[in-house]
């Protein structure tokens with residue numbers, strides 16, 4: 001019933017998308033998107049609202065019909081082989097609901113019964129913090145509890161790929177972090193994860209690779225660290241020092257600006273800035289206790305990607 | 314199959330938890346029973362040929378009892394079933410079910426089973442009430458009555474699924490479904506007897522499935538035999554509505 005999925009060839013493609021397109025009337029919601037998702041990876045799809053993320057993943061799940069392009073999920077075409085695919089994938093939809101008076105355990109039990117293979121829903125309920133709420137009706141759940149229920153429902157058929165669309169929307173910070181751990185555990189079991197999110201910290205934290213969507217197209221696709229390197233390669237080194245100005249800091253390789261505010265120093269620049277600043281400080285007999293570097297986040301890279309795109313268009 | 318059973322059972326539980334939203338439809342046949350029994354009683358002047366003709370030779374309450382059974386089925390098919398389906402679609406429940414791999418036949422099968430169950434309970438309630446309170450006759454031919462009921466359930470289940478398929482929202486059902494229901498309640502035999510309708514009313518009445526179902530039920534109930542024409546027309550409605558439902562069913 002439960003257990004790891006059959007041995008998976010690393011690197012094999014779980015999803016292959018070529019020139020996927022979907023129009024709504026005059027709107028090109030998805031406009032020629034191509035990407036692969038490898039088996040066993042956590043693949044992120046990020047982008048501002050309306051950039052076509054949901055449309056894309058719902059085409060992949062056979063919930064919307066595409067207008068153009070080729071899609072293969074687990075080797076199947078979701079448009080024509082929906083039924084064969086259905087029970088092998090898990091879906092947490094951005095928008096959906098359950099009957100108001102349906103109880104948590106009944107939903108899990110029902111969805112487990114529908115699927116030919118399933119996980120023990122009691123364990124899932126426990127993992128996702130729903131055990132205490134198992135007798136509660138859907139209508140009486142908080143936003144975060146509903147969200148967790150939908151994720152648990154997406155996993156109850158022990159899918160080979162799970163699609164999570166805005167999974168942590170409505171969760172409080174501690175529940176979000178708990179959800180991240182659980183998603184990692186899901187991948188550990190061998191399940192491929194396609195994660196749609198507009199939280200950059202979440203994408204950076206979880207994803208092996210990220211596709212950045214903008215206006216129905218992919219404008220960047222890489223690992224989080226590569227995206228950050230490419231689009232936001234600057235660092236900020238901070239420390240406190242009581243005493244004179246330190247004019248020689250300007251000479252550190254990569255440093256582009258040194259600022260001082262009272263006792264607080266900031267060195268901005270790129271490359272391995274922290275190493276150079278640290279060695280210069282030590283060479284001058286200064287060893288601040290709070291020397292630290294702030295690396296750019298995916299969030300900053302994301303903003304930069306949006307700008308670059310805007311100016312090149 | 315396991316899916317349908319489970320879903321049907323879940324639907325039954327949901328219904329028990331929130332019955333009012335769905336049973337209100339079944340109040341109308343009871344209103345008609347109480348009002349018309351109060352107005353007409355169960356005696357006719359057997360020396361007045363016109364009266365005998367209008368009431369088909371039986372007392373008004375005997376005349377009506379079978380038509381309330383038909384009306385119960387119409388309530389299920391025109392209100393309860395489509396209200397449920399459209400409400401689920403509107404809320405996104407159907408979308409969720411679909412993504413989980415619940416097939417159309419399973420979703421519809423579960424709803425139909427529950428609605429049929431409710432209709433059977435309500436029909437039994439009507440007959441028991443009418444028998445105990447007004448001493449109306451029981452079916453002259455049980456087999457034919459059960460057969461007619463089966464045809465009626467099939468027909469209105471199809472019509473209910475069809476309406477639930479084409480009417481996008483619960484609000485639309487409350488408009489269109491209720492309007493259809495009231496028209497049928499008034500001119501399909503559960504209200505003024507067919508003989509006293511004007512020609513144009515009778516024309517409209519002939520286009521309504523409940524008219525034919527009521528005649529079929531009434532003939533069987535009162536021992537007038539099997540109205541084959543009516544049976545065929547009723548089944549034609551069933552098949553037509555089922556085909557349209559399959560053609561037009563939408564998940565969202």
Ligand SMILES: Nc1ncnc2c1ncn2[C@@H]1O[C@H](COP(=O)(O)OP(=O)(O)O)[C@@H](O)[C@H]1O
Nearest residue numbers: 024027029047048049050051052053054055056
């Ligand atoms: N069913 C629909 N009908 C018409 N327009 C739609 C529909 N679904 C989405 N859209 C539009 O397509 C665009 C992309 O939407 P969506 O895929 O939901 O984006 P995202 O998930 O990135 O926010 C948006 O402009 C949205 O308004």
Ligand SMILES: [Mg+2]
Nearest residue numbers: 053054055094
């Ligand atoms: Mg979305």
